[in-house]
Structures are given as C-alpha cells and as structure tokens.
Amino acid sequence: GESVGLHLPTLSVQEGDNSIINCAYSNSASDYFIWYKQESGKGPQFIIDIRSNMDKRQGQRVTVLLNKTVKHLSLQIAATQPGDSAVYFCAEARDYKLSFGAGTTVTVRA
Amino acid sequence: ETGVTQSPTHLIKTRGQQVTLRCSSQSGHNTVSWYQQALGQGPQFIFQYYREEENGRGNFPPRFSGLQFPNYSSELNVNALELDDSALYLCASSLFHPGGTDTQYFGPGTRLTVL
Numbered sequence A: 001g002e003s004v005g006l007h008l009p010t011l012s013v014q015e016g017d018n019s020i021i022n023c024a025y026s027n028s029a030s031d032y033f034i035w036y037k038q039e040s041g042k043g044p045q046f047i048i049d050i051r052s053n054m055d056k057r058q059g060q061r062v063t064v065l066l067n068k069t070v071k072h073l074s075l076q077i078a079a080t081q082p083g084d085s086a087v088y089f090c091a092e093a094r095d096y097k098l099s100f101g102a103g104t105t106v107t108v109r110a
Numbered sequence B: 001e002t003g004v005t006q007s008p009t010h011l012i013k014t015r016g017q018q019v020t021l022r023c024s025s026q027s028g029h030n031t032v033s034w035y036q037q038a039l040g041q042g043p044q045f046i047f048q049y050y051r052e053e054e055n056g057r058g059n060f061p062p063r064f065s066g067l068q069f070p071n072y073s074s075e076l077n078v079n080a081l082e083l084d085d086s087a088l089y090l091c092a093s094s095l096f097h098p099g100g101t102d103t104q105y106f107g108p109g110t111r112l113t114v115l
Helices: none
Strands: A010-014 A018-024 A032-039 A047-051 A057-058 A063-069 A072-077 A086-094 A096-099 A105-110 B005-007 B010-014 B021-025 B031-037 B044-050 B055-056 B065-067 B073-076 B087-094 B110-114
Touching: A010 A018, A010 A072, A018 A086, A018 A105, A032 A063, A032 A072, A047 A063, A047 A072, A072 A086, A096 B031, A096 B044, B005 B087, B010 B021, B021 B087, B021 B110, B031 B073, B044 B065, B073 B087
Parallel strands: A010 A105, B010 B110
Antiparallel strands: A018 A072, A032 A047, A032 A086, A057 A063, A063 A072, A086 A096, A086 A105, B005 B021, B021 B073, B031 B044, B031 B087, B044 B055, B065 B073, B087 B110
C-alpha cells in the first residue's frame, strides 16, 4: 500500500510498503529542489535532487516528482525499510541558499 | 559520509559568552554555508562564504559572523550568546558556479547549548 496526502508532519509506514512524502514550496523562481534525510543526532543527508526544468527524476528506490503548476514536490520511497526511518526535508534552492520545509517524520513499522 | 567535518560535536556556554564553531569542507568544494537548526524545525540559512568573503546572508543579527580560510574551511562566530541560540549548527559545503551553487552536503553539526 501507499501513504499519500497533503503535507503531514508524521508518516507511519509498514515495512515493505511504498511511502510518499509531500512538500509544498513557495518560490516559483527556485532553481532546483532537494530532498534530505536526517537521522537522529546527524546532519541532513542528500537523497535526490531535481532541476526546475524537470518533472520527474529517479534514483535507487526513490523517485521525486515536481509539479510546478501547484508548487508541489513529492518523494516516493519504494519498499520502505527500517533504515528509512528518519525526518525527511524538502529544500528549495535559489541563488546561494537553501530554504527548508517543516519536515516529515517517517516511522517504519515491522 | 559526506567528508564535511565539524568541531566540536557538543558545546555548552552561558548567556553572554562567545563561541567559535569550525567546519572543514568536502574535498573539491569551495563554498561553505552555515545553518541553524532549532529542535523540531528545519535548518535556517545563516550565511554562505565563497572566496573568503560572505556571499549571502539570512535573517540573523550581526553578532553572527564568519570566516573562510584559503583551504576553504570556515568558522562561525557568535557573540553575546542568548538562550535562543541553543541549536544544532550545521555546515554545508558545495561547489560554486555562476548562477548558483551546486548541491550542498552537510556535516554532522555542532550541538550548542546556552545556559
């Protein structure tokens, strides 16, 4: 199964299911968008990015979708694993800085 | 691991004191950005250094200052510490190119507690 919805601060997912994390952004002029994963006590870890002229990009077990019409970004994680438990942030990049969203805490149930 | 290192890992200071945090960038990167992350929130941009000069600044007061050295490492200095300065301070390194920077890679952070 999948968990889809508007931006939620928390997401609980059954191990092996697919996860979808949503993010709304505000700046139409952003150059590109990045998803970071942050585990407890660690710095944000780069997952995947997407340029503003693209609408989809795939990585290993992850897919990012960009909908510029509604200013919406999503991260899909296939076959969620216990190691995917973390806080996930979307960030929009413009010029020299990153602006981060509120973050979604993903908990994977065994 | 990103190759970005920060020191110290943890730090406890009292209100009014000054603190210096350090960051070594990833090999091949020439730009360092600093972020403040309060508990339960996303990182907030403080400033960025490129070619040893401040390249951009977020909404932080002048008591937050920085340096970048010829080897691209960087320091964040905070004067007159306030209780609200308690946070995780993150350094991110990247490669600067005209029109914007490349993806920023973060270090593990320095946890600052102000009492």
